[in-house]
Amino acid sequence: MSKHQDRESHPAGLPAGVHVMPVKALVAVWAALVVLTVVTVGATWFDLGSGNLWLAMAIATVKASLVALYFMHLRYDRPINGIVLITALLFVALFVGIALTDTEAYNPEIIPGYAPGMPE
């Protein structure tokens, strides 16, 4: 992905600043995605307690980053496109985070006799 390669594969008429992904890089990213898919399936063979969920999410995030950075060209784009995506993700994190904090603030079982009509 050196400057030299860029010039080689930059035909006339292509707007300046447009990055053409080399085939090698595309295939490498694909191979990494396949390996990570196998890893994430394989990880379910091991019991890591709650670690399983975090591991699966970490692997998914690595995969998603690879897709976003290379397949979706974010690494070579103007930063504004990435900022738009990250902003959306931050709002989703805020949404999920606050909802989870709220739902976990409740007792799973009502204290007997605490509410009217409750059996003692």
Add this chain to the structure above:
Amino acid sequence: MTTQENRAGNHGHDPYLAHHFETHEQQFESGKLGMWLFLATEVLLFGGLFCAYAVYRSNHPEIFIYAHQFLDKQLGGLNTLVLIFSSLTMAWAVRAAQLGERRKLITLLSITLACGFIFLGVKAVEYEHKWKHGLLWGKYYQSQTHDAHGAQGAQSPAGEASPQPAAPAPDIAPASPGVAAPGSERSLLPSAAEEPRGLAVPSEKIDTHGFGTVVPKNVQIFFSVYFVMTGLHGLHVIAGMVVIGIMLVGAIRGRFGPRFFLPVDNAGLYWHLVDLIWIYLFPLLYLIH
């Protein structure tokens, strides 16, 4: 470069530059930013569903641990690989469009479209299986056939299970007037009056290791979440395939080249987003541990 072309093209006669843009670069960047803003709204749309998933799973981990056994990991994994491969061919197609390689572009778009069909085919097999066994959303969830399925399955979670999994006990109904008689289409969720503990499952029923020993209540919640999330994703796959089909027609007509490839690029962005969402859906729904 672009301003030169602009002048040479006698403003208004350059077929690739809309009147309201100064340069090709500006036009390109604007179109792309617009697409990213749309993708942000898509992320927020799915974000709501991921939030519902997170809340239900944190409240009822036992339902998710139990019910995910009925999803086929192999088929889910296969679909993951199909989508990842289609993302590769799509990204490659964008490159082909940028370089003006028309024949390659047609081939790569066709492969991407074919992958979309394979994905939907596998999904149809999975949905049909669940339909047959009553593993459905809300009130359509049928625990009886669900047991029959368990008897067939190799790793049957329902094999040693109690005979009455998620079905509402008929004797509950008379306790609360106003609730329809058993057999009618009322919700499977116990009403608040009968079940003062709300929707919570008593802790002694939670069983995280031997899946078979206890069948949790309200398994239909998992299938509601499953069908809404994969269903909405499936609709996006269909939409992406329509867009790729339109790009394919354009490619066959030779519309795309170094000067005009933004539609292919944006179609690719959409397709990759569909892939991104599946990358999270697969472990969250199929690989629960």
